[in-house]
Amino acid sequence: MKRALFSVSDKTGVVEFAGQLVALGWEIIATGGTMKLLQEAGLKPVNISEITGFPEICDGRVKTLHPKVHGGLLGRRDLESHIAQLRENGIEFIDMVCVNLYPFRQTIARPDVTMEDAIENIDIGGPSMLRSAAKNWSSVTVVCSPDNYGRIIDEIRQFGDTTKETRLQLSAEAYTHTAEYDMMIASYMRKAAGLNEKLFLEYDLRQGLRYGENPHQQARFYAAAEKVPFSLATAEQLNGKELSYNNIQDANAALNIVREFDEPFCVGLKHMNPCGAAVGTDVTDAWKKTYEADKVSIFGGIVAVNREINKETAELMKPVFLEIIMAPSFTDEALEVLRTKKNLRLLKVDMAKSDKPQMQYVSVNGGLLVQNQDIDTVEVKPEMCVTAAKPCEGCMADLNFAWKIVKHVKSNAIVVVKDGVTMGVGAGQMNRIGSVEIALKQAEAACRERGADVREIGLVMGSDAFFPFDDCVTLADSYGVKAIAQPGGSVRDEDSIKKADECGIVMLFTGERHFKH
Numbered sequence: 001m002k003r004a005l006f007s008v009s010d011k012t013g014v015v016e017f018a019g020q021l022v023a024l025g026w027e028i029i030a031t032g033g034t035m036k037l038l039q040e041a042g043l044k045p046v047n048i049s050e051i052t053g054f055p056e057i058c059d060g061r062v063k064t065l066h067p068k069v070h071g072g073l074l075g076r077r078d079l080e081s082h083i084a085q086l087r088e089n090g091i092e093f094i095d096m097v098c099v100n101l102y103p104f105r106q107t108i109a110r111p112d113v114t115m116e117d118a119i120e121n122i123d124i125g126g127p128s129m130l131r132s133a134a135k136n137w138s139s140v141t142v143v144c145s146p147d148n149y150g151r152i153i154d155e156i157r158q159f160g161d162t163t164k165e166t167r168l169q170l171s172a173e174a175y176t177h178t179a180e181y182d183m184m185i186a187s188y189m190r191k192a193a194g195l196n197e198k199l200f201l202e203y204d205l206r207q208g209l210r211y212g213e214n215p216h217q218q219a220r221f222y223a224a225a226e227k228v229p230f231s232l233a234t235a236e237q238l239n240g241k242e243l244s245y246n247n248i249q250d251a252n253a254a255l256n257i258v259r260e261f262d263e264p265f266c267v268g269l270k271h272m273n274p275c276g277a278a279v280g281t282d283v284t285d286a287w288k289k290t291y292e293a294d295k296v297s298i299f300g301g302i303v304a305v306n307r308e309i310n311k312e313t314a315e316l317m318k319p320v321f322l323e324i325i326m327a328p329s330f331t332d333e334a335l336e337v338l339r340t341k342k343n344l345r346l347l348k349v350d351m352a353k354s355d356k357p358q359m360q361y362v363s364v365n366g367g368l369l370v371q372n373q374d375i376d377t378v379e380v381k382p383e384m385c386v387t388a389a390k391p392c393e394g395c396m397a398d399l400n401f402a403w404k405i406v407k408h409v410k411s412n413a414i415v416v417v418k419d420g421v422t423m424g425v426g427a428g429q430m431n432r433i434g435s436v437e438i439a440l441k442q443a444e445a446a447c448r449e450r451g452a453d454v455r456e457i458g459l460v461m462g463s464d465a466f467f468p469f470d471d472c473v474t475l476a477d478s479y480g481v482k483a484i485a486q487p488g489g490s491v492r493d494e495d496s497i498k499k500a501d502e503c504g505i506v507m508l509f510t511g512e513r514h515f516k517h
Contacts, residue, residue, distance in 0.1 A: 002161075004096035005069070006038070006045065007031040007126060009103055010146060015041040017098070017149040024156055029094070032056065065125055067091065073132040077139045095161075096141040097133040101126045101181050105225070108188055115192065122185055130174045137171035138164065144177045199370065201361070206233060212245045219245045228358060229350045230255040235326070238335060240345030243324075247302070247345070251324055253408065254304040255349060258326075260377060260404040266290040266305045268298040273409050273427040275301060279401065279420040283307035283327075287316060289421045293446070302326070306351055309334045374514065377404055380485050384508040386497050391483055391506045395460055399485045399508065402462030407514035413464035414439040416481065418457055423447070432463070436472045440479040455480030464514040466490040470499035477503035487513040 030045035038045045052066040072094035075082045102123040133142035141162045183200040203222035212219035223233035254269040266286035267277040276293030280286030304326040311333035324345040362369040380399045406415040410428035414435040424442030426435030447454040463486040488509030500507040
């Protein structure tokens with residue numbers, strides 16, 4: 001008679017699985033709560049203590065760590081010496097292990113978890129049985145997920161046992177399961193002990209991608225085990241083609257910008273940089289302003305908003321060629337409008353704010369850079385002013401808007417704004433004056449299109465890092481910039497302050513740099 005040992009924390013489908021094995025002539029051995037559940041269902045499992053001849057002790061900490069368990073799992077069926085030794089010691093083969101582990105992840109995720117709670121949810125016997133069974137996969141079937149129950153029963157019915165191919169796959173799954181489990185425990189204990197010389201990461205394949213950054217590159221998208229807001233890994237796609245590698249990169253950048261704002265906000269993005277962004281009275285107003293900010297660059301771009309998209313907004317977006325639209329939700333009427341464009345990707349994204357710190361990982365050749373994600377943004381306040389001219393109440397909102405946007409533009413980064421709308425963006429230049437020139441020329445072109453003089457509307461400028469020389473201030477003045485927010489910190493800060501004073505420009509030092517490489 002074939003024998004299967006059951007000891008599961010996740011009891012999904014276990015009664016049905018054990019019952020089907022019994023019907024196929026298998027004997028069931030079980031421990032603790034699993035045995036009780038099977039008995040209540042009318043099955044008659046053998047208590048593990050009857051096999052070992054030893055009771056469960058230490059509140060169940062010790063019950064399966066016994067030669068009659070591990071000998072029955074590890075003994076090789078093809079070696080007469082093993083078979084003889086098992087017979088001499090009264091040990092019978094165990095042909096299947098159905099085990100999943102104590103819920104350590106769920107335990108440490110609780111906000112009130114204590115170290116004692118965590119320790120008691122570290123499984124010892126379970127991983128040992130899985131590893132023993134997985135090592136002897138040529139003869140033993142190891143099952144650690146309810147997802148495999150149906151497949152196993154089908155094979156036993158068809159072939160009398162699981163196939164060797166299946167047992168090898170299940171062995172790999174079991175070692176993966178124990179590796180992930182040990183990694184969680186190690187990470188938790190190392191954090192508690194203040195150790196950081198090792199880094200363990202766990203990601204699951206979400207989807208294979210058609211290609212990477214370019215068609216000749218292979219790529220895949222993996223999702224972290226922990227769910228976080230503003231994440232594509234947990235977004236719900238409501239329409240359109242599968243996301244590409246570049247789509248995911250760009251969409252992620254857009255979501256990081258959206259996270260900055262509480263008021264109705266919209267951003268259009270191309271190649272990891274915002275091409276238009278605006279706050280508005282509502283989502284429709286924010287979209288109109290964003291589109292008008294740069295109607296050329298937004299072609300083929302990505303749009304993200306932090307409010308539900310309604311029918312009115314959808315109808316305004318529909319004529320514009322966009323790759324992706326992201327929002328916390330869409331009305332049914334909006335979906336009806338936008339789904340007429342079958343390739344347009346619509347993503348419903350969790351945008352709930354969270355103060356929980358997140359880490360950012362960047363691969364380099366042969367290594368990995370890790371840092372805290374740049375989520376916090378200091379508020380620009382009047383007391384940060386370093387010039388004789390002081391900020392008026394009306395320009396503070398624009399200074400804060402520019403400061404929130406510029407941190408998400410590739411360095412060297414310059415953003416010029418007016419009334420909560422981007423007028424020009426200078427990104428990724430090798431020198432700062434080049435970015436200033438690009439942003440101001442864009443603003444000038446935008447004003448010309450609207451019949452306005454850029455030098456008269458009162459632009460506000462944001463810079464992600466300090467001005468190394470006063471030439472940036474000089475150029476800003478020639479385009480009528482009235483106020484500048486920058487981090488400060490240059491050895492030549494006084495030159496920029498002096499030039500701002502000569503030009504009557506308000507300048508504030510935030511004390512916070514936002515390089516984005």
